[in-house]
Amino acid sequence: MIDQIKQQIERLRARGATYVDTRWYPYEETNSLLMWNGNLKDTSSSRESGIGVRVLYKGAWGFSASSDLSNLNALYDKAFDNARVAAERVTFPVRLAEKESIEAKFESPSRINPFEVTLADKVAFLREMDRLLDQPGVTQRVSKLDFRRKQIIFVDSEGSQIEKVITDVFAGLEVNGLDSEGGMHERKFNPPRRGDSRGWETIDLRYFSENAERIVRELKETLQAERCPVDDRSVILLPGIMYLQTHETIGHALELDRILGYELAFAGGSFVTLNDFGKLRYGSEKLTARADATLLNTPGSFGYDDDGVPAQDNLLIDKGILVGAISGRQMVEEANAKARRAIFNGSSGANRATAFYRVPIERMTNINIDPGNDGTLEDIIRNTEKGILLDGDRSWSIGSNREQFHFGTEAGWLVEDGRITRPVKNATYKGATVPFWNSLSAVGDRSTWEVCYVANCGKGQPNQIMQLGHGVPVCRFDNVRIGE
């Protein structure tokens, strides 16, 4: 098959294509189980295979995909024809940043292949979780397992050939309950990544059991709590909401395709301009953010992106100053040309597609905030005069240029004079992105740092879902409006 792919690539090169690549998925398989109030509502598996072809012709992209591998000529011709028509409307001919020709293999670390674990063992885990969550006050309880495994073979016209085998395990718990006014509240546990692997071994029964009991306890506290006041306070974000704050207002805002206007018809743009790199004070000096695709245990690590560029660890924000972006080979060339200066020194290795039938676009890897020097969570609470401690994502809405946001959280506890006083329900906070990050007044140490994952980040047209991670510490922001 690889020889046939190489022949097709050469054939299109001979027709005038300046670049061709192919992602062949020999397989991508999933297995999902969902237990809801004791009922195993979903037990499903899937398997797919196919091929996606990307062609660059006269500065324009064409793409075509099919699960039918029996007529590669037609598939490659279709991709070429799509590029040929696209070349009729080119304003900035696509150029690709230099990269080395690579022959490599990558396999995500996994000690126990989740697809070799019996269905009975998976169901037994869910039954045990359901038993633990089945407590007075809990009206809905959900336990879920989601396993993914795929093999991708990447071949391009520049001589690269890369094979990847990626395995991921996603598991989560959720409880819901009604307060005295009939309002629904929720509390979830989506386990932070621990250890150095991504297989079934991450399903630690004891760890899940402890957290099942915790989320039930915290839900009950919320159900009994008073409403969150409308107020201006310091907000202390635990990793369970800090990851989303980072995702929405740093991650998406720094995708270079968004900055260059390639998502304007749908996902939106970014308040960041090319002129801001190296100058914009994005946040306080306590803020250092990076895109690190080299962490071992998260879905934001993949060895090589779908441009064939090796995974990297790049600074995005250095002590508050914007210095980097999430990029692929195409966008860095266009950005440097439009800025008339070399902002970026090559691709940051973040071009990924969700499936063989989608085209790679700039996607987050692991967008992390470095731990700080403001101590433990207890230290931060002790040093907060008037605040609120928040955790768990309940709702999120962000302005189209990522310039402002409104988040609702599952849990909130008021902090007065250095101690937690009482829980509140329906906690929310909102703000404008740059002033908010500039109000960052405390960053927790390594003990507060957790790697959270996102299993369903949506972007692009045609739409794509991507999996990624966020390593984040506890952070405190001052003078934030809450409760609206």
Added chain:
Amino acid sequence: MREKILQTLNELRIYALDKGVEVSLYFHEEDSYLMRFANSAISLNTNEHLIRLEVTAFEGNKRASYAMITDLDKVNDMKQGIDTACEMVKHVMPLSYSPTVPVYQSPFIDEGNFDPELAQMSNEEKLGFFNQVVNGLETEEIKLSGIFSCGANTVAAVSTRSAHPFFVTTSDAQVSIVLAHSALKWEVQSEQSAQRKTDLDAAELRAELVTLLHHYTHDTPQQIPLGRYDIVFGAAAIADMLNFTSFIGFNGGLMKRGYSCLKEENIGQKVFSEQFTFVDDPSRRETFPFRCDLYGIPRDRFPLVENGVFKAFTWYQDDADEFSQSPTGHTVPHHSLCMAGGTQHLNTLGDLLKQSRESDILYIPFLHYMNIVNPSKGIITGSSRFGALLLKKDGSIVVPYNVRLTQSLLDVFGDKIEWIAQDTLPYNTSTSYGARNPTSILVPRFMRVNDLEISLSNSSY
């Protein structure tokens, strides 16, 4: 192609019967094309041809499913898919209720909403359409973005309970055209949904863009003060809010689980404005309808709200099975949601701008990134985007920076409605996450709602 699909499904059905297993088979084929524009260029031109088969196996109260991307020629692979689902179902635990196996009492074949002229539009035609809309509107700074998505979509199903097949094929197109200022970062947009090629109207798209461009290029943008405003929503914003209302309002399963802002005792009560009528109407071809659901239940006009009175919850088959309710024929990839027009004669944005007004009116055509803040109260939040205008009572027009609205849907569609435009149009709400599922909601062009609070106002774009 229909015959080959049905023949294949029948062969798989016979295979399952011979094995003595109970299965339902769900087939989906898409031929999708998407031309995407950005920075005044075609940034991507793509197509996918994909066939998916999902096998659901039943064994008493147990159920398991297996899905695959395949080809019609790979019948043996599909048979292996049946084998896999049947092996899985042996090892799952029983549900506390009996899941229904689909039964089609008679063949259901619907090809009436397929227009080959639309499904097979060439690359050159799509590019020509875009060029026709935006000819002369682009500048060095004002750049074109958008999509032209079109394709053919086929859904077919059969089960071991009956030899009769279910087969629906449709054509669809979604056009979204954005003109954005590359430095100032404002955006204006015009959109269209088509089920037939003749639904496409370049002149109408162009007229709306021209009107918005006039204001966005001539008027100075302003940060408007926080506070309460009388708001006219455009079709996109109305459709988005209706989608959310349908999700956290009318879904019986979610109501039973506590996620709904409506309760069982609300049935028969006036909950919304008397001007608000909202139905699921599969007779409207613009909604890419399913006239029969995937369990064989014929789908007819289903009132959700009539003149403000909440009429009924919708029940998906699985929820109906679990909660001992009667299914309402809503187990389909999407519903045919239609909001009735009102009495206000406003056919275009130009008509709205020319209308005399006794107070300032904020026009919000589109709500970006809406999300549910509190499902029990129906509270959602989202930001304005794509061409908001502040229509001053003195007749002048101001371009506002984007604003955030955090509001209960029970208020938005409640007694605060001042008027609803008479004219309705299909607003395309398709997404392409996973399998193609062309969807649109029939909505009034405009709806005015008074006294809504703006909770955040941007100081720039």
